[in-house]
Amino acid sequence: MTEPCTLGYHKIRGLGAPCRMLLCFSGEPFYNKAYAGDLKEEWFAKDKPALVARNSYINLPYVIDGDTVVTQSNSVLLYLGRKLAIDKDADFFANHQALDQCMDLRNDLMKIVYPFSGVCKDKADFPAALERHLKGAAGHFGKLEQGVRGPFLCGAAPQSADFHLFEMVDQHLAMVDQTDGVDFDFAAFPKLAALHAAMKALPELATYFKSPMYTSWAFNNAMFTHFLGAGYGDGPYGTTSNELFDPKA
Ligand SMILES: N[C@@H](CCC(=O)N[C@@H](CS)C(=O)NCC(=O)O)C(=O)O
Numbered sequence: 001m002t003e004p005c006t007l008g009y010h011k012i013r014g015l016g017a018p019c020r021m022l023l024c025f026s027g028e029p030f031y032n033k034a035y036a037g038d039l040k041e042e043w044f045a046k047d048k049p050a051l052v053a054r055n056s057y058i059n060l061p062y063v064i065d066g067d068t069v070v071t072q073s074n075s076v077l078l079y080l081g082r083k084l085a086i087d088k089d090a091d092f093f094a095n096h097q098a099l100d101q102c103m104d105l106r107n108d109l110m111k112i113v114y115p116f117s118g119v120c121k122d123k124a125d126f127p128a129a130l131e132r133h134l135k136g137a138a139g140h141f142g143k144l145e146q147g148v149r150g151p152f153l154c155g156a157a158p159q160s161a162d163f164h165l166f167e168m169v170d171q172h173l174a175m176v177d178q179t180d181g182v183d184f185d186f187a188a189f190p191k192l193a194a195l196h197a198a199m200k201a202l203p204e205l206a207t208y209f210k211s212p213m214y215t216s217w218a219f220n221n222a223m224f225t226h227f228l229g230a231g232y233g234d235g236p237y238g239t240t241s242n243e244l245f246d247p248k249a
Contacts, residue, residue, distance in 0.1 A: 005023075005063055014219070021205065025247075032213070033241075055070070058071050061128070074100070078099070085106075098161035098165060099161040102165050109172075114220065114226070127180065130243055134172075134184050162195065165195065169196045192246070213245075218232045219232075
């Protein structure tokens with residue numbers, strides 16, 4: 001990319017985290033536009049109306065790359081994967097199916113981390129809801145486990161779906177670890193565990209794993225969620241920021 005692109009999303013991990021990780025992996029500096037407590041003014045009143053003229057689907061996350069605006073998280077990952085030569089044409093469908101499977105898993109997860117679906121209305125119900133969710137999640141993880149060629153989904157190097165998969169595994173590991181009385185046997189998924197470890201060991205991602213994007217941003221929208229992630233602490237949410245992030249710095 002000649003000019004740094006802009007990745008826009010909430011100042012949380014959510015659907016933005018895999019996109020930010022992929023950009024970091026590429027080594028390309030990018031503007032990390034992160035909407036926060038002033039979402040109403042900065043996103044809904046300002047940026048969204050401006051971007052809808054360039055892409056009628058506009059949503060969070062989005063990527064702006066010169067004249068191109070892409071939204072829908074899996075499309076953002078596919079766009080960046082192709083543009084930054086991370087994805088391989090020969091693996092397009094294997095990678096795409098894994099992306100879709102991760103989204104199915106994530107959609108199930110959203111039913112328990114937010115109250116909106118009625119599946120888990122109260123924070124106090126979260127441990128029991130997580131326990132129930134993990135039974136279904138094991139089905140998703142089982143399919144993904146079989147899809148991993150190793151160490152990454154499509155072999156020796158990560159492609160766009162690996163970032164989505166990493167985030168899902170990482171979030172589930174953290175939720176189980178940080179929720180009293182809930183246990184889950186990740187040993188049943190050795191390839192997913194190896195993929196998770198391989199991703200954490202990538203030198204290209206060292207700055208990402210040290211950054212607040214990973215260490216302290218909430219996993220889900222802090223205003224509504226039953227699960228924030230322990231790193232969030234007292235909540236460094238603040239106002240919208242737009243920092244140029246250099247993964248090599
Ligand atoms: N299917 C979309 C879902 C996008 C979505 O629901 N975005 C939420 C945050 S996770 C949002 O706040 N969108 C802003 C808006 O509705 O304008 C995707 O995968 O990107």
